Amino acid sequence: MTTKNHIIPVKNYLLITAALFVLTVVTVAVSFVDLGGFNVVVALAVASVKATLVALFFMHLWYDNKLYMLIFVIAIVILAVFIIIIMFDVMTRDDIYQFAQSLTGLLT
Amino acid sequence: MSEATAHNGNLEHHFIDAEQQKDSAKIGMWLFLLTEILTFGGLFVAYTIFRSLNPEMFFNAHKFLDTELGAFNTIVLITSSLTMALAIQSLQVNKPKLAYRYLLATFIFAATFLVVKYFEYSHKFHLGQLPGRFYTFEGVEGTNPHIFFGIYFMMTGLHGIHVIIGMGLILWLAIKTRKLQFSPDYYTPVENVGLFWHLVDLIWIFLFPLFYLIG
Numbered sequence: 001m002t003t004k005n006h007i008i009p010v011k012n013y014l015l016i017t018a019a020l021f022v023l024t025v026v027t028v029a030v031s032f033v034d035l036g037g038f039n040v041v042v043a044l045a046v047a048s049v050k051a052t053l054v055a056l057f058f059m060h061l062w063y064d065n066k067l068y069m070l071i072f073v074i075a076i077v078i079l080a081v082f083i084i085i086i087m088f089d090v091m092t093r094d095d096i097y098q099f100a101q102s103l104t105g106l107l108t
Numbered sequence: 109m110s111e112a113t114a115h116n117g118n119l120e121h122h123f124i125d126a127e128q129q130k131d132s133a134k135i136g137m138w139l140f141l142l143t144e145i146l147t148f149g150g151l152f153v154a155y156t157i158f159r160s161l162n163p164e165m166f167f168n169a170h171k172f173l174d175t176e177l178g179a180f181n182t183i184v185l186i187t188s189s190l191t192m193a194l195a196i197q198s199l200q201v202n203k204p205k206l207a208y209r210y211l212l213a214t215f216i217f218a219a220t221f222l223v224v225k226y227f228e229y230s231h232k233f234h235l236g237q238l239p240g241r242f243y244t245f246e247g248v249e250g251t252n253p254h255i256f257f258g259i260y261f262m263m264t265g266l267h268g269i270h271v272i273i274g275m276g277l278i279l280w281l282a283i284k285t286r287k288l289q290f291s292p293d294y295y296t297p298v299e300n301v302g303l304f305w306h307l308v309d310l311i312w313i314f315l316f317p318l319f320y321l322i323g
Contacts, residue, residue: 007197007200007201008193008197010194010197013190013193013194013197014190017186017187017189017190020186021183021186024179024182024183024186027316027317027321028175028179028321031175031317031321031322031323034323039321039322039323040322043317043318043321044314044317046317047313047314047316047317050313051310051313051314054189054306054309054310054313055306055310058189058190058192058193058302058306058309059302059303059306059307060299064134065131065134067135068134068135068138071135071138071139071141071142072138072141072142074142075141075142075145075146076145078146078149079145079146079149079152082146082149082150082153083149083152083153083156086153086156086157087156087157087160090157090160090161091160
């Protein structure tokens with residue numbers, strides 16, 4: 001048997017769970033503080049930390065064949081590209097009205 | 109290279125050895141999780157678009173969600189992930205009876221999550237905050253939050269379906285564990301269902317702040 005059969009001690013699982021609980025409390029508490037647009041950023045940042053803990057330790061990615069981590073990271077990257085590219089389009093849709101107006105200005 | 113170990117019955121002969129078989133199964137599960145991430149990803153994209161186009165609607169609408177219930181459900185799912193991981197750990201150290209109890213605990217936490225969601229949904233049905241063309245709730249504070257509830261039901265609904273599927277799989281594992289069909293040499297199905305269950309937890313970790321903790 002190879003070293004890949006790493007068994008995580010129960011205590012480590014409990015520590016990770018405690019960290020996840022604390023982060024949940026943090027994210028709820030921060031939501032009551034008005035940070036404007038920054039609230040979303042903080043909420044997603046905390047969620048990402050929690051997700052990383054679950055992926056690395058509960059899902060065993062830290063100890064396993066790196067190929068599994070690669071597959072997971074690729075999924076996240078594809079999703080990020082998906083969202084970012086679409087937002088470039090969605091957030092600039094109003095520009096066409098300014099463009100149309102500037103054209104009318106030229107014609108008159 | 110032959111091994112007179114207990115897992116020989118589970119070793120399919122088109123694999124070189126048990127480790128390659130386990131690797132193949134896990135790679136298959138991770139590829140499936142990739143498709144799941146992209147499935148929910150499509151809905152997250154929809155959320156992103158509608159929230160960026162209607163920020164006030166989302167801010168006002170989220171007040172109709174019970175933050176405490178959402179936080180409670182987050183804790184419930186995290187705990188269920190813990191018991192799932194401990195079930196696998198128990199099999200690794202050859203304690204199948206303990207693993208069985210951890211699997212049952214995971215099942216009960218999952219059921220708790222669904223019970224809370226039932227109360228949340230029925231409250232919304234009562235108010236008419238329904239998805240799509242069933243929506244009859246008159247918005248307050250000047251905005252009509254129909255889009256918010258449409259996306260809310262689609263995303264938490266799809267997530268809820270995954271919880272139900274997970275519960276079925278966990279029950280199946282519990283039965284097999286009780287029959288002592290898993291051992292330190294072979295527990296691959298438990299690991300793979302565990303991966304699925306952790307993904308369900310992961311998705312909720314993002315759903316919770318995006319719907320319940322806006323602003």
